[in-house]
Amino acid sequence: MTQPERVCVGAIAGAFGVQGEVRLKSFCAEPEDIVGYAPLYTEDGARQFDVTLxxxxxxxxxxxxxxxxxxxxxDALRGVTLWADRDKLPSLPDDEFYHADLIGLTVVDTGGTKIGTVRAVHNHGAGDILEIFAPGRKQALLLPFTKAIVPTVDLAAQRIVADPPEDL
Known part of the structure; x- marks a missing residue:
């Protein structure tokens, strides 16, 4: 039996109080929505949890x-990521994407030349940033995930068209 496709929806930040309650960081647009995606699983699928807000x-x-x-x-669960079955998550509008769908996509420039592969998506508060592994570069390339710099995401073709600034 194949493992159902899952998406990371949160992470446990540690204990809250002494009764086994945890502090949960939700990666959902509406943080409370995470409760509706239960049961949630550890990344390896070894444990599952029902969630009560x-x-x-x-x-x-x-x-x-x-x-x-x-x-x-x-406390033993601090740092554990929680994953939901993808089919429990809502469909997204055409211009929104789950980070899990972007990781691994090939990135090409507007002329079709390969830049690299998306390794991760970060958000430090000012918007999403694509971390791109580019062969031959010492460091990963970081591109703001904006319409101006990333005009096209084609999930069917497994590629992203980017128009990076000249100084990159």
């Missing part, structure tokens, strides 16, 4: 995960 917190959510009953159990 207990409170909103600064920079996260307070939640109870099934099977986690103590502060020690909650």
């Amino acid at each position: 207990t409170r909103g917190l600064k920079n996260g959510l307070g939640v109870r995960l099934s099977g986690v009953a103590s502060k020690e159990e909650a």
Whole structure:
């Protein structure tokens, strides 16, 4: 049986209180939506959790995960990413993408010359940035994921057309 396709929807930031509650960082556009995508799985699929929202917190959510009953159990999960079955997630408009769909895509310039491959998507608060592995470069190329710099994302063709600034 093949593993269902999953998308990373959050990460556990550690224990909250002493009753097994955890602080959860949701990667969803509406943070509370993560509860509706349960059960959530660890990246390797070895554990699954039902999720109950207990409170909103600064920079996260307070939640109870099934099977986690103590502060020690909650602390042991710090840094664990949580994954939802893709078919539970909503469809996106044409100009929005799940980060998981962008990773691994080939990036070409507007003339069709290969630039590299998307290795990761980062967001430090000012918008998404594509990290592109480009053979022959010592460092990854970082491109702002904006319409001006990335005019075309073609998931069917598994490629992105980018128009990077001259200084890159």
